Amino acid sequence: MTITETRPGADTGAADRPVLDVRDLVVSYESRHRRTEVVHGVSFTIKPGEVVALVGESGSGKSTTAQAIIGLLAENGRLEAGGITLGETELTGLTDKAMRDIRGRRIGLVPQDPNNSLNPVKTIGESLAEVLRVHRWGSKPAIRQRVLELLEHVGLDDPELRAGQYPHELSGGMKQRVLIASAIALDPEVIIADEPTSALDVTVQRRILDLIDGLRVEHNSAVLLVTHDLGVARERADRIVVMRHGRIVEAGRTTEVIANPREEYTATLLAEAAAVAAEVPPPRPVPKPTAEPPIRVSSLVQEFDTGRGRAPFRAVDQVSMTVAEGTTHAIVGESGSGKTSTVRALLGFHRPTSGLVKIAGLDVGALKTRKQVRELRRRAQLVLQNPYSSLDPRQRIADILAEPLLNYRLADRAGRRTLVTEYLDRVALPADTAQKLPRELSGGQRQRVAIARALIVQPRVVVLDEPVSALDVTVQAQILRLLTELQDELGLTYLFISHDLGVVGRISDTVSVMRRGRVVEAGWTHEVFTHPSTDYTRELLAAIPGRSTAPATTQGA
Amino acid sequence: MTGRAVLSRLGQALLVIALAFTGAFVLLQALPGDAMLIKFENPDLGLSQAEIEAIRAAYGADTPIWQAYLHTLAGFLVGDFGYSIQNGTAVGGLIAEVLPQTALLAVLGFTTAVLLAVLIAFTATWARNPWLRNLLAALPSVFISVPVFWLAMVLIQVFSFQLGLIKVIGGGPVESLVLPVLTLAVPISAPLAQILVRSIEDVQRQPFVAVVRAKGASRWWVLTRNVARNALVPTLTIAGVLLGELIAGAVVTETVFGRAGIGRLTEQAVANQDVAVLQAIVVLAAVVFVVANLLVDLISPLIDPRLKKTVRTA
Structure with a gap:
């Protein structure tokens, strides 16, 4: 090197x-x-x-x-x-x-x-x-x-x-x-x-x-x-x-x-x-398979109309994946690869064109009433990329965190206050954060708030859509560590969407590589990173900045 | 926009006009009192109750409302707007006679409003002096709160009586237009300027503006060749809506300045409850309004090419 x-x-x-x-x-x-x-x-x-x-x-x-x-x-x-x-x-x-x-x-x-x-x-x-x-x-x-x-x-x-x-x-x-x-x-x-x-x-x-x-x-x-x-x-x-x-x-x-x-x-x-940029992510302990995996997708197809007389645009094509309880599955791919469309179908924002989607025990394709959809969104929460735009700038953090509790009528006034304090503590934010406005917080702190807001309704599945892409590298590391700790504590199942293979290598157990709506490669993250089977994955891996010249050991690390 | 989108937009426009026609008809018929009674129950005419009834029948005032509706609608569709109850002349003729004056006033008033708004907005966002910026940015709020009739009177007071610059009566055609146009323009320019200032400020904060500056462009270049066009679309949308103001403004302006025009005609028709004239004016206003907004919708994609794109469901 x-x-x-x-x-x-x-x-x-x-x-x-x-x-x-x-x-x-x-x-x-x-x-x-x-x-x-x-x-x-x-x-x-x-x-x-x-x-x-x-x-x-x-x-x-x-x-x-x-x-x-x-x-x-x-x-x-x-x-x-x-x-x-x-x-x-x-x-x-x-x-x-x-x-x-x-x-x-x-x-x-x-x-x-x-x-x-x-x-x-x-x-x-x-x-x-x-x-x-x-x-x-x-x-x-x-x-x-x-x-x-x-x-x-x-x-x-x-x-x-x-x-x-x-x-x-x-x-x-x-x-x-x-x-x-x-x-x-x-x-x-x-x-x-x-x-x-x-x-x-x-x-x-x-x-x-x-x-x-x-x-x-x-x-x-x-x-x-x-x-x-x-x-x-x-x-x-x-x-x-x-x-x-x-x-x-x-x-x-x-x-x-x-x-x-x-x-x-x-x-x-x-x-x-x-x-x-680590060459090989360390393998994580293999969890025990559970009877009913919290995320099961088979042959998901998602098409969009492109106007009269034109063939529909197939954003997601025959995608299948199963995620075991308490593990993290990553979907990687460049923009336009169908990552986001997959997630939207999984959370019931779009009705899948065909295929089966089961999230936390609910058949997403068969949801009919608003009540059922709401229940899905409680069991599967979403954390978005940009913590600067995903928090209401006029609400105090306490109100931001209490809002999902109110929506789902999960706690009374006193209960909400206790839960807000508890979850602020879980994401390692000081208790006085509750009285602050989003603009008084740094990007990393805001993303912690967003994570706390997702977790406060006690979901089984958390979908993380590029949760660290907008953050500085040292803050990225802190948030990833926090996510891993929370997963161990609460037994959460993560679906982690990212274009950044470096980040994916650090957090995920299994991975699906998507390109043009299809899964081109899937498996244990460790396996995929060490023995990529497609040129596309190899190209993505090679493109991680610093990787090609990264020394095997770094002094002072 | 695709051909289909244009067609559906046209359909909407026609629907709005039809609704305006119907709404106006129902409301005007529901008015207590009627023009017939105002005109013929005048004791000076000395008509008996029976004679009045006969006249009413002759005018068709005793037909059921739905028949009258269909009759009027059929007339409007072929360009027959009925007859004024007050003086018996054809409504079409009455309107055609005064429309050019109002159109002139409206076009000049609107153009002045646009120029005024652009002037205020450009200076307010271009000036470096924060004191001047704030003053200019506050101006529209002042303009917006000024009642039209009061403004008209102040303008006459200042320019005609105090300064003696403009004759109140008997001025030339140009001279007699200056104050009415200003009266009409000021309240319309205010919301336009507000939107324009806001849009310009929004656009100026966008990263591409810094990139243009980094090319070596001056602030004036950035404002006129990059920011202005971006800021235009929201302003244009508001401009379409403000045409409604123009009609309302014309009523007051023409009345205060004693000018013949649609506004004056409206004022008289309201005073006399001349339903036929009012019906035609409402429909005319609706047509102007709808056409203007249709134009805005058709022009916007030419200014901002992103609007051309048929949105793919994301």
């Missing part, structure tokens, strides 16, 4: 002169008439052709640093001190007009989520042409020609067609290619990639990172890769800058930082990333 010491293009070319030099950067935000410093003296440099990763969890100030470089801090943000030099130009103190000339032309930005980073009412061609038009690059026909070249250059087939399409007609990966094309259109010296792949499927992630890397080599541009994922940083960066609470904790060559982290925090991040 080798980690490349030098990357093609990294140390060739111009000189050792950095193209971007950030010195003692201090940034503050104002809220409610109070200034809070969030970045306290951050310094680093990037040379042409080099990739520097800015790594940290949310709130570490990494994105703020990136925004400060491109001069696009939020309205309440202010650069308090420090210097930013791009080539020969000092960027701090430039007028807005002068800065506009830099943006797009000398610094390109690849944003975080391609799905909301393109103007929805503009065609792809118009959006891509915009950067050229803003900088008065050339005549209309020349711009049109250049747009098609760029689209082809970033690997989109049929540029003519793509240029005329709207963002909603393209996949996330294709949109990110368009945004990359826009970032490199004017051949900038620096490309800032702000979490460029965290919103993408794992196999697409790899291709997008490859594309950015290829373009870097070709243009000898410097890349500032902002990421929370040390796995990605390890694979892609020449140097790593680890940030925490607005300060640089550690910085150095990737190889050195990975092999020999000097700070405990870096070691923790590494350990979490390594555990997620």
Whole structure:
């Protein structure tokens, strides 16, 4: 297992002169008439052709640093001190007009989520042409020609067609290619990639990172890769800058930082990333089979009408799975693989087109009355991906947790209060959380609330739909640990939906790999991970960031 | 939209008009008193009870309500709107005579309202000065609470009597339009501006705006070439609904400024309980309203291509 010491293009070319030099950067935000410093003296440099990763969890100030470089801090943000030099130009103190000339032309930005980073009412061609038009690059026909070249250059087939399409007609990966094309259109010296792949499927992630890397080599541009994922940083960066609470904790060559982290925090991040990317999940004890498995699905088919005269769209095709009591079954697959449709059929949101679904002793296909459906939803609870949108922002946590009890008339006022306290304790939240509002909690704390809300009605089955995808890696680990503990305590059966095989490897006993509505591979997670039988599974496994270069043991872990 | 969707939308539109016709008919018939009595029981005419009965029969006022309904409906379908009870002329002619004035007033009033709303919204969201921003953002709430008749009187007081800029009576055709158009425009511009400010703020918070800024675009470029079109769809929807306001506004405006028009005609017809005229005006208003909203529905997908997509059940 080798980690490349030098990357093609990294140390060739111009000189050792950095193209971007950030010195003692201090940034503050104002809220409610109070200034809070969030970045306290951050310094680093990037040379042409080099990739520097800015790594940290949310709130570490990494994105703020990136925004400060491109001069696009939020309205309440202010650069308090420090210097930013791009080539020969000092960027701090430039007028807005002068800065506009830099943006797009000398610094390109690849944003975080391609799905909301393109103007929805503009065609792809118009959006891509915009950067050229803003900088008065050339005549209309020349711009049109250049747009098609760029689209082809970033690997989109049929540029003519793509240029005329709207963002909603393209996949996330294709949109990110368009945004990359826009970032490199004017051949900038620096490309800032702000979490460029965290919103993408794992196999697409790899291709997008490859594309950015290829373009870097070709243009000898410097890349500032902002990421929370040390796995990605390890694979892609020449140097790593680890940030925490607005300060640089550690910085150095990737190889050195990975092999020999000097700070405990870096070691923790590494350990979490390594555990997620672990080559082989440790086998878990095999539970005793029960007479009536809490989840039994056979030959489930789910079709959707696509309009008159057209063949229905088959989202789920002959899916079967059985999950034993007290175990975790994972469904993995990329977006569009049918994971979500399967879950929706299982919870009775859609009537299955055909097939048998039995959840916690109820035949889902045969449910008739509202009462029966309600009973199903009590026995099988759902925890959703985004803890920021799944909690009512105006309700206190106590009310959020008491609501399902009220709905199902499970407890009186005093009983509800006792249960709320009990379940807050179960998910390891302090008792005073009850009186707080969701916005006062962190992402991890909110997800704990969501889990408590699911468990409070004492379900047998909990369906977890990407429950940790929106969370930082250290928080992910905590939530996964909590889920395992709760399972052992309460004998719960989990159905765990995820696109992230690293996470799946840590939590599940059995796994089904889905692609285009079908289960392409299923079995014990340990087996599937060590001996994948399909190329698709192998591709998914290989795409876990950091896995290909993960050292067998990590120091300080 | 697919052809089928357009057809079903058209069907809905016709249904709304039919319901408006029926609703108006039932309500107008249920009114206590009637226009016939107002006109002919006038002691000055000195008609006897028997004579009045005869006149009523001649007008068909004694036919059963369902017969009258069918008769009126049949008339409307072929473009015969009946006769005014007050002065005996054809309702169609009465309306046709004043419609152009009102249409002119309405079109100008609505255009002014839109311009005013866009001006307020753009300045309120573009200004950097927080003091100015808040002031402008508060303006629509003030506009919305202003009663039309009061506004009309204040405008006349200020512009005609105090400043002497505009003649109250006998001004030219353009001069005489300025104040009525303003009176009509201000209350309509307010909700439009509110929605527009809100939509612009929502759109400006979306990540793609930061991406456009990162391309080197100026704030003006972002606002005019990216944000505006996104913010338009919700505003357009409200604009369709506000056309209803326009009709109500025309009644007050035309009455206060003494202009001939549909609004004035309505006011007189109500005063005289001229059921036939009112029936036609209600249906006219319904048609205008329905057509406007139909247009909004047909135009929206051209502005936001996502609306074109037939939604696949997710």
